[in-house]
Amino acid sequence: MCGIVGAAARREVSAILVEGLKRLEYRGYDSAGVAIIDGDGNIGCHKKLGKVAVLDEAVLQQPLAGATGIAHTRWATHGQPSEANAHPHVSADQIALVHNGIIENHEELRESLTAQGYTFNSQTDTETIVHLIHSKITTGLNLLDAVNAAVKELEGAFGLAVINRDEPETIICARSGSPLVLGLGIGENFLASDQLALRQVTDRFIYLEEGDFAEITPDSYRIWDKDGAEVEREKLHLTDRAESASKGKYRHYMLKEIYEQPDVIRNTLQGRIGKDQILEQAFGTEAKAILDKTKAVQIVACGTSYHSGMVAQYWIEGIAGIPCRVEVASEFRYRKFVVQEDTLLVTISQSGETADSLAALRLAKTLGYASTMTICNVAQSSLVRESDLALMTEAGPEIGVASTKAFTTQLVALMLLTVALGRRRGLNKESEAEIVQALHGLPTLLEETLTLDKPIHKMSEAFAEKHNALFLGRGAQWPIAMEGALKLKEISYIHAESYAAGELKHGPLALVDAEMPIVAVAPNDELLEKLKSNLEEVQARGGELFVFADKASGFSSGEGVHVISVPHVADVIAPIIYTIPLQLLSYHVAVLKGTDVDQPRNLAKSVTVE
Numbered sequence: 001m002c003g004i005v006g007a008a009a010r011r012e013v014s015a016i017l018v019e020g021l022k023r024l025e026y027r028g029y030d031s032a033g034v035a036i037i038d039g040d041g042n043i044g045c046h047k048k049l050g051k052v053a054v055l056d057e058a059v060l061q062q063p064l065a066g067a068t069g070i071a072h073t074r075w076a077t078h079g080q081p082s083e084a085n086a087h088p089h090v091s092a093d094q095i096a097l098v099h100n101g102i103i104e105n106h107e108e109l110r111e112s113l114t115a116q117g118y119t120f121n122s123q124t125d126t127e128t129i130v131h132l133i134h135s136k137i138t139t140g141l142n143l144l145d146a147v148n149a150a151v152k153e154l155e156g157a158f159g160l161a162v163i164n165r166d167e168p169e170t171i172i173c174a175r176s177g178s179p180l181v182l183g184l185g186i187g188e189n190f191l192a193s194d195q196l197a198l199r200q201v202t203d204r205f206i207y208l209e210e211g212d213f214a215e216i217t218p219d220s221y222r223i224w225d226k227d228g229a230e231v232e233r234e235k236l237h238l239t240d241r242a243e244s245a246s247k248g249k250y251r252h253y254m255l256k257e258i259y260e261q262p263d264v265i266r267n268t269l270q271g272r273i274g275k276d277q278i279l280e281q282a283f284g285t286e287a288k289a290i291l292d293k294t295k296a297v298q299i300v301a302c303g304t305s306y307h308s309g310m311v312a313q314y315w316i317e318g319i320a321g322i323p324c325r326v327e328v329a330s331e332f333r334y335r336k337f338v339v340q341e342d343t344l345l346v347t348i349s350q351s352g353e354t355a356d357s358l359a360a361l362r363l364a365k366t367l368g369y370a371s372t373m374t375i376c377n378v379a380q381s382s383l384v385r386e387s388d389l390a391l392m393t394e395a396g397p398e399i400g401v402a403s404t405k406a407f408t409t410q411l412v413a414l415m416l417l418t419v420a421l422g423r424r425r426g427l428n429k430e431s432e433a434e435i436v437q438a439l440h441g442l443p444t445l446l447e448e449t450l451t452l453d454k455p456i457h458k459m460s461e462a463f464a465e466k467h468n469a470l471f472l473g474r475g476a477q478w479p480i481a482m483e484g485a486l487k488l489k490e491i492s493y494i495h496a497e498s499y500a501a502g503e504l505k506h507g508p509l510a511l512v513d514a515e516m517p518i519v520a521v522a523p524n525d526e527l528l529e530k531l532k533s534n535l536e537e538v539q540a541r542g543g544e545l546f547v548f549a550d551k552a553s554g555f556s557s558g559e560g561v562h563v564i565s566v567p568h569v570a571d572v573i574a575p576i577i578y579t580i581p582l583q584l585l586s587y588h589v590a591v592l593k594g595t596d597v598d599q600p601r602n603l604a605k606s607v608t609v610e
């Protein structure tokens, strides 16, 4: 996704801006640009296709003097990657703007601005914003009031920063659906879409909240909330300990990463959902053509990522109504199979470098798949570079070998893909709105679910002496049970298996005795009664049950049954919520057993060999 940097200082800022863009390179981008107001009050602008290094070279060859400026790395949504489409966009040589997000009503705005005499130089949705702001300025407003008036007319998602030749010391920024952070200096202030871009100039930051807009000058900053009231926001002093590559207050990376899930899911949703619908353009410029022709989906992945693919199979067939198959990459790459016409091949991977998944992608390209897409957490990775489309998860660096936050962000990305495919197969607006509402509420529900940590810690004591465990689920919760079993075996070395609960009677029931804890995930869905019958079969054979159940599902703790109540959630997001207690259970069991939680024996984070 796009990166934004801005600086209002009393020294030359071009090098600061370009360095900020370099620090955002990890996110992936296709073009970059910078605009600076010089001492005579003129806006100088360079835009280049490709790497920030190309822009850097242009700035070296033709320096842009000045102490107030904005810069941007673009990840194309509306219009191909090109210099004309790169940001900053400029209106009447007076206003320059950078934007991260998608403006849904850009067509109407373009029409009305064209009627007012504005000429468009790009195919972007962003250019409408800069002309809209300029049109407000021509009515006599200053930049702050013009931005404020203009954003009221925007529908969609934006983080934006704007400069005005006539107010050469000021930058105005606004956020709604895309992140922005202010960086505070002495006699200079900054802004960016990610604090990482500004670490070379400051360690003091203020994160803007949803709907906020702000003004920075070298000596001041002011923030207003969505109602226009001036507000103070918390100042953060970020020391190295606060950076994501440290454990912070947590004993292990895995625990920290479990707790990061509400935030990283917020980040993964940012700019990709509007009030009632998903913002499909955020998938990239080629997405529409690819999704339009997709008649079937083949998912390929390994390990935890394979489990997210299995959940997606329930969603894509159940919600989008098109055939979906899922297979582990190590099998897929060596098997003979039939490729259905117009099938989209989707790889899912945290690292983007897993050898089997990469080999599967390369093989698929020779076998007649219509297009390829990856759902991935590392922007510069091989899978991203070699796929037609990339839908990035925004989990941030995941250090613990056992994957946690990468998994749940993959599920979120897969739900967005499901809706995008469903739209083309009769998923109506009401149903889409219900799913989007559920996604909006997801981070808060995850926070609530994390408060179960203490009772789960207590529950984990019952597992410490056990050698085996069985995990059960039905429907889309079956892969969640599989992921729960994988987590437990990866980090506690307890042998754990997972079954679709209905399969119990076909074999695993023979294993059930007091020494075999049975873990079940039991949301209040249409399969609940079936699951209950399966669990009664366990109890009748003296098995001890550990059930994660919806408050309303009618389970209660008693002899041989331990129940933890999980918040009530909509069916569509239940797999994401029920993942959390299983992650916590494995974590606490591993800590009790004294294993190396973050680097379990024999396992690697990124498996780049076959």
Ligand code: G6P
Residues within 6 Å of the ligand: 302, 303, 304, 305, 348, 349, 350, 351, 352, 353, 354, 357, 401, 402, 403, 603, 604, 605, 606, 607
């Ligand atoms: C390794 C890791 C797992 C991961 C799997 C797939 O086995 O230990 O946590 O799920 O690789 O990795 P990927 O990066 O492709 O998601």
